[in-house]
Amino acid sequence: xxxxxxxxxxxxxxxxxxxxxxxxxxxxxxxxxxxxxxxxxxxxxxxxxxxxxxxxxxxxxxxxxxxxxxxxxxxxxxxxxxxxxxxxxxxxxxxxxxxxxxxxxxxxxxxxxxxxxxxxxxxxxxxxxxxxxxxxxxxxxxxxxxxx
Amino acid sequence: xxxxxxxxxxxxxxxxxxxxxxxxxxxxxxxxxxxxxxxxxxxxxxxxxxxxxxxxxxxxxxxxxxxxxxxxxxxxxxxxxxxxxxxxxxxxxxxxxxxxxxxxxxxxxxxxxxxxxxxxxxxxxxxxxxxxxx
Numbered sequence: 112x113x114x115x116x117x118x119x120x121x122x123x124x125x126x127x128x129x130x131x132x133x134x135x136x137x138x139x140x141x142x143x144x145x146x147x148x149x150x151x152x153x154x155x156x157x158x159x160x161x162x163x164x165x166x167x168x169x170x171x172x173x174x175x176x177x178x179x180x181x182x183x184x185x186x187x188x189x190x191x192x193x194x195x196x197x198x199x200x201x202x203x204x205x206x207x208x209x210x211x212x213x214x215x216x217x218x219x220x221x222x223x224x225x226x227x228x229x230x231x232x233x234x235x236x237x238x239x240x241x242x243x244x245x246x247x248x249x250x251x252x253x254x255x256x257x258x259x
Numbered sequence: 260x261x262x263x264x265x266x267x268x269x270x271x272x273x274x275x276x277x278x279x280x281x282x283x284x285x286x287x288x289x290x291x292x293x294x295x296x297x298x299x300x301x302x303x304x305x306x307x308x309x310x311x312x313x314x315x316x317x318x319x320x321x322x323x324x325x326x327x328x329x330x331x332x333x334x335x336x337x338x339x340x341x342x343x344x345x346x347x348x349x350x351x352x353x354x355x356x357x358x359x360x361x362x363x364x365x366x367x368x369x370x371x372x373x374x375x376x377x378x379x380x381x382x383x384x385x386x387x388x389x390x391x392x393x
Contacts, residue, residue, distance in 0.1 A: 155268070155269070155343035155344035156341070156343050156344075157339060157341065157342050157343060157344060157346075158339070158340050158341035158342075159333075159334050159337040159338065159339055159340065160337060160338060160340050161334075161336045161337045161338065166334055166337060170307035170308070170344060170371070171307070172305045172306065172307040172370055172371030172372045173305065173369075173370050173371065173372040174370065175370075176370075197292060197294065197303065199294065200296055202296060202297050203294050203295065203296040203297075203301075204294070204295055205292065205293065205294055205295075206293040206294070206295055207291060207292060207293040208292050209290040209291055209292065210290045210291065210292045210303060210305050211290070211305075234370075236307065236308050236309060236310050236368075236370065236371045237305070237306070237307035237308065237309075237370045237371020237372065238307050238308050238331075238371065
C-alpha cells in the first residue's frame with residue numbers, strides 16, 4: 112500500500128508527530144552548542160555584565176570556601192582550587208565514579224582592567240560569584256566643552 | 260584536570276521522563292559517585308545551586324529519585340555575555356536493590372553536594388531451608 116510506504120519514511124510507524132519531536136530535539140541540541148560554548152577549561156564560567164561591573168559565576172561544589180584562590184592582575188582573573196577525592200574506608204569500593212577531583216587553574220581575560228581593590232567574592236551552595244568592577248582610570252570620562 | 264576536561268560539561272537530560280513538569284527549566288544529570296561498603300551504600304551527587312530546602316529524595320519501591328531545584332535569579336540589569344554552562348534543575352533516578360534499610364537513610368547537603376547514606380539491612384532475605392530426610 113502506498114500509504115504505509117509514505118509513512119514508512121518517518122521511521123516510527125504511523126506517528127508523524129514523533130518525527131517533529133525528533134526534529135525539535137535535534138534543533139535544540141544543535142543550537143545549544145552556540146548558546147553555551149565551552150572552552151574546555153575547568154571550571155565552566157558564565158560572565159554577566161552591565162558595562163560598569165562584571166559578574167563571573169562558576170560551579171565548584173564541595174570545595175571549602177577557604178581553599179579557593181582568586182587573584183586579579185590587570186585584565187586577568189585567575190581561579191585556583193582543588194577538591195580531594197573521597198576517602199574510602201577499608202572494604203569499600205566505587206560502583207560509579209563520575210565526580211571530578213584534583214586541582215584546577217583557570218585564567219579569564221576580560222576586556223577591561225579590573226579594579227583589584229573592589230573585587231568581591233561570594234561562595235554559596237557550591238556556586239562562586241565574583242564581582243569585578245572596572246578600574247576607575249578606564250571608565251569613560253565625560254568631557255565638557257568650554258565656550259570661548 | 261586537563262585529561263578530564265572534555266567531560267566537564269554539564270549533561271542535560273535528553274529524554275525527559277514520563278512525568279510532565281510545571282517548571283520551564285532545563286534539567287541536568289548530576290555527576291554522582293556511588294560507594295558500596297559492607298554495611299552501607301553512599302551516593303554523592305554534585306548539585307551546585309541546591310540547598311537542603313530545595314532537594315528532594317524519594318524512595319518508592321526500589322526506585323530512588325534525586326531531584327534538586329535551582330533558584331537562581333538573573334542579576335539585575337545584567338546581560339549574559341559569555342556562557343560555558345547552563346542553569347537548571349537536577350534529576351537522577353536509580354534502581355536500588357531491596358537490601359536497604361529504608362528507615363535509616365540519611366541525607367545532607369553541603370556546598371552544593373548531596374550525600375546519601377543508605378544502611379544495608381542486616382537480616383538476609385535469603386533463607387536456607389533445611390531438608391529433612393524421611
